[in-house]
Amino acid sequence: MSDETKGKPVQDTPVQDTPVQDTPGAKEAAKQGTKPLRSQAWFGRQDKMGFYYRSFLKNSGFPQDQFDGRPVIGICNTWSELTPCNAHFRTIAEHVRYGVLDAGGFPLEFPVSSLGEVTMRPTAMLFRNLASMDVEEAIRAHPLDGVVLLMGCDKTTPALLMGAASADLPAIGVSGGPQLRGVYRGEIIGSGTNIISMSEQLRAGEITLADFHEAEAAMNRSAGSCMTMGTASTMASMVEALGLGLPENAAIPAADARRNLLARMAGRRIVEMAKADLKPSDILTRAAFENAIRALAAIGGSTNAVVHLLAIAGRVGVELTLEDFDRLGRDVHCLVDLMPSGRFLMEDFYYAGGLPAVLRTLGERGLLNREALTVNGRSIWENVAQAPCWNKEVITPFETPFKADAGIAILKGNLAPDGAVIKPSAASPELMQHTGRAVVFESVEEMHHAVNDEALDIDASSIMVLKHCGPKGYPGMAEVGNMPLPAKLLRQGVRDMIRISDARMSGTAYGTVVLHVAPEATAGGPLALVKTGDLITLDVPARALHLHVSEEELAQRRAAWVPPAPHAERGYQRLYIDHVLQADRGADFDFLVGRTGSPVPRDNH
Numbered sequence: 001m002s003d004e005t006k007g008k009p010v011q012d013t014p015v016q017d018t019p020v021q022d023t024p025g026a027k028e029a030a031k032q033g034t035k036p037l038r039s040q041a042w043f044g045r046q047d048k049m050g051f052y053y054r055s056f057l058k059n060s061g062f063p064q065d066q067f068d069g070r071p072v073i074g075i076c077n078t079w080s081e082l083t084p085c086n087a088h089f090r091t092i093a094e095h096v097r098y099g100v101l102d103a104g105g106f107p108l109e110f111p112v113s114s115l116g117e118v119t120m121r122p123t124a125m126l127f128r129n130l131a132s133m134d135v136e137e138a139i140r141a142h143p144l145d146g147v148v149l150l151m152g153c154d155k156t157t158p159a160l161l162m163g164a165a166s167a168d169l170p171a172i173g174v175s176g177g178p179q180l181r182g183v184y185r186g187e188i189i190g191s192g193t194n195i196i197s198m199s200e201q202l203r204a205g206e207i208t209l210a211d212f213h214e215a216e217a218a219m220n221r222s223a224g225s226c227m228t229m230g231t232a233s234t235m236a237s238m239v240e241a242l243g244l245g246l247p248e249n250a251a252i253p254a255a256d257a258r259r260n261l262l263a264r265m266a267g268r269r270i271v272e273m274a275k276a277d278l279k280p281s282d283i284l285t286r287a288a289f290e291n292a293i294r295a296l297a298a299i300g301g302s303t304n305a306v307v308h309l310l311a312i313a314g315r316v317g318v319e320l321t322l323e324d325f326d327r328l329g330r331d332v333h334c335l336v337d338l339m340p341s342g343r344f345l346m347e348d349f350y351y352a353g354g355l356p357a358v359l360r361t362l363g364e365r366g367l368l369n370r371e372a373l374t375v376n377g378r379s380i381w382e383n384v385a386q387a388p389c390w391n392k393e394v395i396t397p398f399e400t401p402f403k404a405d406a407g408i409a410i411l412k413g414n415l416a417p418d419g420a421v422i423k424p425s426a427a428s429p430e431l432m433q434h435t436g437r438a439v440v441f442e443s444v445e446e447m448h449h450a451v452n453d454e455a456l457d458i459d460a461s462s463i464m465v466l467k468h469c470g471p472k473g474y475p476g477m478a479e480v481g482n483m484p485l486p487a488k489l490l491r492q493g494v495r496d497m498i499r500i501s502d503a504r505m506s507g508t509a510y511g512t513v514v515l516h517v518a519p520e521a522t523a524g525g526p527l528a529l530v531k532t533g534d535l536i537t538l539d540v541p542a543r544a545l546h547l548h549v550s551e552e553e554l555a556q557r558r559a560a561w562v563p564p565a566p567h568a569e570r571g572y573q574r575l576y577i578d579h580v581l582q583a584d585r586g587a588d589f590d591f592l593v594g595r596t597g598s599p600v601p602r603d604n605h
Contacts, residue, residue, distance in 0.1 A: 042143035080114035099267020126476025135163025146274035152176025177254035178346035192508020224254025231507035243374035297329035297407030302507025311586030329407025356387035470502035470520025
């Protein structure tokens with residue numbers, strides 16, 4: 001208790017009778033013409049509840065002046081030993097804390113659900129929406145004026161962005177950064193991408209199990225997320241392109257000291273953002289999402305960004321559709337020569353100039369909304385106008401791109417009425433227009449058994465079709481869309497085939513793979529009606545996906561179709577199945593679309 005309040009009676013006043021604007025900190029804010037800090041509804045009160053809120057935090061050694069009206073900054077940490085990508089986040093959180101203290105803020109770290117892509121079953125995507133709820137409710141329930149979001153592994157980034165967008169409290173994203181390059185027997189290898197290629201080599205008998213195990217130890221040799229342009233690196237790039245992260249957020253390696261420096265600067269900046277009440281809704285505009293879509297095309301980013309950006313846009317009320325990805329990305333070249341589409345890795349991308357160099361190139365070609373606001377208070381063009389490119393092999397000029405017109409393509413047709421996606425930069429050019437015979441798998445288990453069956457009736461011209469792996473069907477829309485090729489075809493030298501499913505695939509994967517077919521099979525989409533032997537045409541230039549079966553035959557099949565039983569009768573999985581939207585709407589929950597903001601809740605006693 002301060003000297004001013006010693007000996008005075010304490011009023012037992014509920015929060016609604018002590019509005020935030022009447023607290024001492026709020027009165028000072030009013031003098032300065034700024035918005036009252038939200039945390040003062042907890043800490044600025046001189047009554048029973050103010051005693052509660054301050055006293056229990058004082059058991060950590062916080063002095064009275066920490067509660068005097070300085071911005072309270074939450075450090076939202078997804079550290080977990082079950083999420084190896086985020087293993088270094090305790091250190092990053094400390095550097096954020098230093099930055100908050102530098103700027104006169106009051107940092108308080110808190111944990112939220114951590115989604116480990118490599119360890120969670122059936123898929124981390126099943127829990128993205130749950131984690132977003134955890135983030136949103138944690139922000140709203142606590143005495144916070146701003147929040148720093150620590151994210152790295154694939155689904156932690158969209159989950160934190162979705163939750164923060166719905167809470168709409170000043171927020172800044174800090175990604176954990178990619179791992180260092182993998183090096184195996186003198187060769188550069190990339191996480192995910194070479195896991196897939198080497199597992200196919202093992203199945204084809206080209207390498208031994210001992211070779212396989214040796215490569216495992218050589219691939220992931222530092223903290224951080226996948227060092228390919230997989231989903232983690234793609235989403236870190238989206239944080240920067242959207243304006244929610246500081247420049248260079250996307251590519252600084254996790255082991256590089258400059259990652260800690262960026263965390264400290266983010267800690268400083270969030271204090272100023274809290275004072276200015278600069279919120280996600282001020283930054284996540286239509287212009288920002290258009291910038292992100294074009295950046296996605298230019299970096300050859302993961303198809304998973306499509307479903308995540310749609311979900312984030314839904315949280316802030318920005319109208320975004322699959323057609324936007326095709327329209328905005330169609331004429332954008334892939335400028336970045338990175339695995340899985342190319343040769344290099346994220347460490348090389350950073351040394352070459354990183355995302356700022358790519359955004360500058362887009363801006364110089366009229367492909368960037370230059371005025372879009374970013375978290376540092378400057379426009380995105382102000383941030384990147386002078387960004388250098390140090391290596392034109394890694395980040396190619398627009399006039400001589402790594403791959404021309406290679407943005408995410410959106411396909412439609414009678415097989416995907418609501419759309420499907422393909423990543424042309426990772427596909428085989430000779431398969432981009434192809435008609436083939438469908439070989440259908442009703443489940444992922446059936447597929448895994450069949451691809452090793454020497455009697456499977458399939459050849460290189462066939463089209464592999466996998467059902468019931470969408471949002472409701474798996475459940476969670478797992479990354480199983482890049483099906484392994486049949487063993488007998490691998491031995492013949494086949495390395496790519498057209499594969500179609502309602503699933504996703506890892507951003508580190510490659511191949512001519514059609515994903516996110518909507519509606520999914522489990523929801524009764526046309527994919528559910530495909531039979532082995534049907535002809536399917538993929539025509540990427542025409543953006544078409546067509547099943548050569550008459551409407552009359554499809555009607556007969558639909559009449560005979562029986563929906564599969566739900567995977568769960570209770571708990572979160574049941575909630576997920578009942579409320580998840582389809583892939584073309586971001587696979588968010590129907591009741592989470594939109595934002596509530598961060599009104600001060602009622603007192604707890």
